[in-house]
Amino acid sequence: MSIPAIRIAALTKRYGALQALAGVDLEIHQGEFFGLLGPNGAGKTTLISALAGLVRPDGGTLEVMGYDVVSAYRKARRALGVVPQELVFDPFFSVRELLRIQSGYFGIRGNDDWIDEILASLDLTAKAGVNMRALSGGMKRRVLVAQALVHRPPVIVLDEPTAGVDVELRQGLWAFVRKLNRDGHTIVLTTHYLEEAETLCGRIAMLKAGRVVALDSTANLLQRFATHSLRVRLERPQAGVELGGVADGEGWVAFGFDAYAEVEALLARLREAAAGVHEIRLGEPDLERVFVEVMQRA
Numbered sequence: 001m002s003i004p005a006i007r008i009a010a011l012t013k014r015y016g017a018l019q020a021l022a023g024v025d026l027e028i029h030q031g032e033f034f035g036l037l038g039p040n041g042a043g044k045t046t047l048i049s050a051l052a053g054l055v056r057p058d059g060g061t062l063e064v065m066g067y068d069v070v071s072a073y074r075k076a077r078r079a080l081g082v083v084p085q086e087l088v089f090d091p092f093f094s095v096r097e098l099l100r101i102q103s104g105y106f107g108i109r110g111n112d113d114w115i116d117e118i119l120a121s122l123d124l125t126a127k128a129g130v131n132m133r134a135l136s137g138g139m140k141r142r143v144l145v146a147q148a149l150v151h152r153p154p155v156i157v158l159d160e161p162t163a164g165v166d167v168e169l170r171q172g173l174w175a176f177v178r179k180l181n182r183d184g185h186t187i188v189l190t191t192h193y194l195e196e197a198e199t200l201c202g203r204i205a206m207l208k209a210g211r212v213v214a215l216d217s218t219a220n221l222l223q224r225f226a227t228h229s230l231r232v233r234l235e236r237p238q239a240g241v242e243l244g245g246v247a248d249g250e251g252w253v254a255f256g257f258d259a260y261a262e263v264e265a266l267l268a269r270l271r272e273a274a275a276g277v278h279e280i281r282l283g284e285p286d287l288e289r290v291f292v293e294v295m296q297r298a
């Protein structure tokens with residue numbers, strides 16, 4: 001078994017009376033595309049800040065690629081690229097200057113070939129000489145991504161990278177992040193767009209009030225918590241209700257089921273009951289429903 005990309009054990013952090021992280025254990029493997037989800041205030045940003053060494057935990061340990069974030073700070077930091085949530089820049093530097101400065105921060109000189117490659121991948125080549133203050137919000141967001149990559153970190157953490165970003169840029173960004181993942185980078189993503197998490201992440205942890213309340217593969221989460229639904233429009237909705245369905249008063253009756261095999265049996269029973277099926281719709285479980293259910297149960 002290789003070293004985990006990220007290993008977090010018994011992590012706690014308190015801000016005054018508020019327990020922001022209440023004992024988090026989490027292991028993220030190399031090469032994973034991992035989602036960290038949770039409602040506002042769940043502790044996602046605090047956890048990421050602790051990983052980057054920006055917040056000192058009260059207890060517990062954090063490692064990036066086997067390096068302890070406190071005792072081997074420089075090595076751990078070098079293994080990590082963080083795309084922060086907030087857009088904060090010095091407005092007087094150009095994009096290229098900013099990326100050179102960031103390279104210098106990691107002790108890297110002569111990084112221009114790699115910088116050019118990142119700029120091209122993020123469609124920023126034409127903006128290399130432009131001052132940060134003259135960029136649009138979406139371009140600034142891309143520069144944040146570039147900044148996180150200058151030192152070629154194996155582990156990349158993105159804290160809500162698509163908040164307030166238009167559809168086109170979002171898709172471009174995801175294509176790029178997916179490529180980084182295919183090239184072997186471990187990706188950790190926090191987002192409030194559950195649809196994005198569902199399509200991108202192989203495994204997901206859900207946080208609530210500083211605790212991990214669900215941790216599993218995306219497929220298992222979808223299976224475990226949400227059932228499929230079958231909605232049928234019936235001539236006699238009452239016949240459907242008698243078979244355990246829920247009527248909406250407009251002719252539609254909904255049934256929950258766990259496996260597709262159950263659908264055949266259900267349709268046969270509707271036929272026997274002469275319910276008169278006019279239309280059929282299947283609903284897939286989605287992460288939004290899982291999320292709501294997990295948060296309610298936790």
Ligand SMILES: Nc1ncnc2c1ncn2[C@@H]1O[C@H](COP(=O)(O)OP(=O)(O)OP(=O)(O)O)[C@@H](O)[C@H]1O
Nearest residue numbers: 015018019020038039040041042043044045046047
């Ligand atoms: N510097 C700080 N001082 C005091 N309280 C803080 C500080 N930073 C975060 N908190 C509190 O800790 C809790 C966790 O915040 P955090 O930003 O980690 O949540 P989050 O899951 O990232 O939320 P969001 O989805 O809104 O970004 C919140 O209640 C927040 O108010």
